[in-house]
Every structure is written in structure tokens, then in C-alpha cells.
Amino acid sequence: xxxxxxxxxxxxxxxxALAGVxxxxxxxxxxxxxxxxxxxxxxDTSGLVWLPEGIDLREALLVKENFGKLSAxxxxxxxxxxxxxxxxxxxxxxxxxxxxGDMRAHVWHLEALKEGKGVVxxxxxxxxxxxxxxxxxxxxxxxxxLFEATVMAGTPVIALLRENLLGDTVEGIExxxxxxxxxxxxxxxxxxxxxxALRKAQEMGIAERDPTADVLxxxxxxxxxxxxxxxxxxxxxxxxxxxxxxxxxxxEIERARGRGNTVRLVASxxxxxxxxxPKEVSGESPLAVKSYENVAIIKTDLLGELVIKGSGAGxxxxxxxxxxxxxxxxxxxxxx
Ligand SMILES: NC(=O)c1ccc[n+]([C@@H]2O[C@H](COP(=O)([O-])OP(=O)(O)OC[C@H]3O[C@@H](n4cnc5c(N)ncnc54)[C@H](OP(=O)(O)O)[C@@H]3O)[C@@H](O)[C@H]2O)c1
Numbered sequence: 001x002x003x004x005x006x007x008x009x010x011x012x013x014x015x016x017a018l019a020g021v022x023x024x025x026x027x028x029x030x031x032x033x034x035x036x037x038x039x040x041x042x043x044d045t046s047g048l049v050w051l052p053e054g055i056d057l058r059e060a061l062l063v064k065e066n067f068g069k070l071s072a073x074x075x076x077x078x079x080x081x082x083x084x085x086x087x088x089x090x091x092x093x094x095x096x097x098x099x100x101g102d103m104r105a106h107v108w109h110l111e112a113l114k115e116g117k118g119v120v121x122x123x124x125x126x127x128x129x130x131x132x133x134x135x136x137x138x139x140x141x142x143x144x145x146l147f148e149a150t151v152m153a154g155t156p157v158i159a160l161l162r163e164n165l166l167g168d169t170v171e172g173i174e175x176x177x178x179x180x181x182x183x184x185x186x187x188x189x190x191x192x193x194x195x196x197a198l199r200k201a202q203e204m205g206i207a208e209r210d211p212t213a214d215v216l217x218x219x220x221x222x223x224x225x226x227x228x229x230x231x232x233x234x235x236x237x238x239x240x241x242x243x244x245x246x247x248x249x250x251x252e253i254e255r256a257r258g259r260g261n262t263v264r265l266v267a268s269x270x271x272x273x274x275x276x277x278p279k280e281v282s283g284e285s286p287l288a289v290k291s292y293e294n295v296a297i298i299k300t301d302l303l304g305e306l307v308i309k310g311s312g313a314g315x316x317x318x319x320x321x322x323x324x325x326x327x328x329x330x331x332x333x334x335x336x
Pocket of ligand 1: 009010011012013014015043044045046069084099100101102122123124149150151153312313314315318
């Protein structure tokens with residue numbers, strides 16, 4: 001049995017879903033992979049709870065659920081107010097798991113790697129802005145740096161491009177990578193205005209309270225940039241051309257419908273170029289996804305056209321990507 005010490009940053013929707021899977025499937029990870037996970041720290045913005053012997057995740061979930069913040073957990077545990085960059089230096093762990101939305105997280109990802117720790121993340125901006133630095137550092141140190149859940153939640157498009165298709169040359173990718181915009185555009189097809197559809201998405205908890213990153217195309221732009229980095233070579237979000245769906249009118253949607261088509265926020269990725277914009281696509285195209293699905297059509301010289309489609313959001317689905325990476329990273333960690 002190999003014990004792997006995890007230091008988890010972020011205890012929001014994804015962090016708690018991931019903790020739930022680690023708890024529920026503990027016997028599966030032991031039996032199937034010989035891995036025993038010990039969570040030595042968990043943090044939210046209120047504080048960091050740290051116990052080298054391992055913290056009780058069940059209790060952590062109860063505290064967060066009942067009090068809304070980990071800093072309320074003061075009876076058995078010490079709560080620290082370490083910044084993540086200090087925490088990754090001080091805490092003895094094998095893997096740092098980032099399930100925050102911290103825009104500056106690349107700083108502590110790098111710090112973690114320099115400290116000899118592997119990193120697993122679902123947080124997009126570090127990769128969309130600093131891919132080359134982060135992946136380069138991990139490669140130099142022969143440490144895992146895994147980010148499956150950043151694109152298409154648990155649908156394994158990153159692994160497909162990074163670990164399979166190694167003999168293929170990717171010629172291009174077309175993809176729908178943001179579920180909120182698909183939801184809004186689908187409702188507009190049913191006659192709602194953009195504002196009504198957005199309100200509905202917020203009421204149903206599909207869109208964030210601040211939906212800017214989704215509707216302006218930034219979320220899809222981050223993801224498309226990451227796909228470009230993996231399929232071709234590193235570039236940054238600043239080099240991507242991004243237009244969201246705020247300018248899409250009911251008339252455009254209606255005209256597309258009349259032609260048997262549908263409008264989706266489509267990412268087009270070619271070597272050296274990333275474009276995200278609303279596009280009319282055939283109702284028969286794999287890009288005409290519904291609800292939470294995301295899809296990527298990958299064109300390669302040997303395989304031709306490959307379609308990968310699956311859930312692009314959701315907590316269990318994102319936890320699938322995150323936990324899968326934790327297992328993979330654990331098996332890749334240097335022995336001893
Ligand atoms: N939700 C999805 O379906 C999905 C899918 C793919 C990827 N992701 C990505 O996964 C990440 C987490 O998403 P989420 O839906 O779980 O967001 P969330 O519910 O807002 O949770 C974010 C968590 O991170 C904590 N946090 C933020 N900055 C921190 C810092 N510097 N140090 C320690 N903790 C910090 C927050 O603390 P507080 O609790 O104190 O606010 C919160 O617990 C995001 O990057 C998101 O883009 C989400």
C-alpha cells in the first residue's frame with residue numbers, strides 16, 4: 001500500500017465533491033491501485049486546517065456545510081492563516097490539489113513544484129496564462145502536473161491529446177466548451193431573450209452569480225487556449241481572439257433555425273490560432289450539443305475526424321477529472 005499525502009486548496013463546490021469521492025471510494029482506491037490517500041490540509045479563504053496525521057474529511061464537510069467556513073473548525077484542529085505560497089512550502093505533502101478559482105495560483109503551483117510536490121488542478125487561468133512555465137518546471141523536475149478537469153470537466157480530452165494520439169499530427173480542433181452559453185442559446189431558440197435566458201440559467205444555478213466569464217467567452221477562451229497548448233505549442237489567452245454571446249440576437253437565432261441550423265459558441269483551434277465566437281452550425285453537426293454537454297472534434301492526419309463528447313460541467317463530473325488526476329499523479333510520483 002502506498003500512502004499519498006494530499007494538501008487541498010479550495011473547499012467550494014468542486015473541492016467538496018472531490019472530498020466526497022475520496023471518502024466514498026477509499027476501498028476502491030486501496031484495492032485497485034494500492035493507494036491510501038491521507039489529506040493533511042484543506043483550505044478555503046477563511047483559513048487552512050492542517051494536521052500531519054491526516055484530517056477527518058467527513059468532519060471538514062460538516063463544518064463547511066454548517067458554518068460556511070473552515071475557520072469555524074476550532075475544537076480539535078488548529079486553523080492557520082498561511083497564504084497558499086507559504087502553505088505549499090511548509091506543509092509536507094506529496095500532491096497539492098488546487099480546486100480554487102485563484103487567478104494568481106500559478107505562483108504557488110510553481111512554488112509547490114520547486115518544493116518537489118506534484119500538482120493537480122481544475123483552475124484554468126494558471127494554465128491559460130502560464131502553461132509553458134508550469135509544464136516546463138514540472139518536466140524539469142519529473143513531477144506530475146495534471147489538469148484534466150480544466151477542460152470539459154471529467155471528459156478526458158486532455159489525456160486524449162497529451163497521452164494518446166502520440167503518432168498523430170493534430171490539424172485542428174472545433175469545440176463547444178461552455179455549458180452556460182449552450183443553455184442560454186438553447187432557451188433563446190425557444191423564444192426567450194438573452195436577458196430572460198440568462199436569468200433562467202442563474203435561477204437554476206447553471207450560470208455563476210457573476211456570469212461575465214461565461215457570456216463574454218472568457219471561460220471558453222481559457223479552455224481553448226489550454227487545448228491549443230496541449231495539441232500544438234504553448235500560447236497565452238492574450239493571443240486568443242474571443243467574442244462571447246452577448247451580441248447574439250433572437251433574429252439571428254431564428255434565421256439559423258429556418259435553415260435547420262443552430263447557433264453555438266464555437267472554439268476553433270489551429271496551430272498558432274485560437275478563436276472563440278458564436279457560429280451557426282448544422283443541426284446535424286456534433287457541435288449542435290444540448291444542455292451540459294461539451295464536444296470537441298479533433299482532426300488528425302492519421303485518424304481523420306475524432307469526436308469526443310460528454311459532460312462539460314457538474315460536480316460529480318468535475319470530481320471525476322480531479323480524482324482521476326490524483327490517482328494518475330500518485331502513480332507517477334517518484335518512489336521513496
Ligand atoms: N463547477 C464546475 O462545474 C467546474 C468545472 C470545471 C472546473 N471548475 C473550476 O474548479 C475551480 C473550483 O470551482 P467551484 O465551482 O468549486 O468554485 P467555488 O464553489 O467558488 O469554490 C472555490 C473554493 O476555493 C476557495 N478559494 C479561493 N481562493 C482561495 C485561496 N487563495 N486559498 C484557499 N482557498 C481559496 C474558496 O473559498 P471560500 O469557500 O472561502 O469562498 C472556495 O472554497 C474553479 O477554478 C472552476 O473554474 C469548476
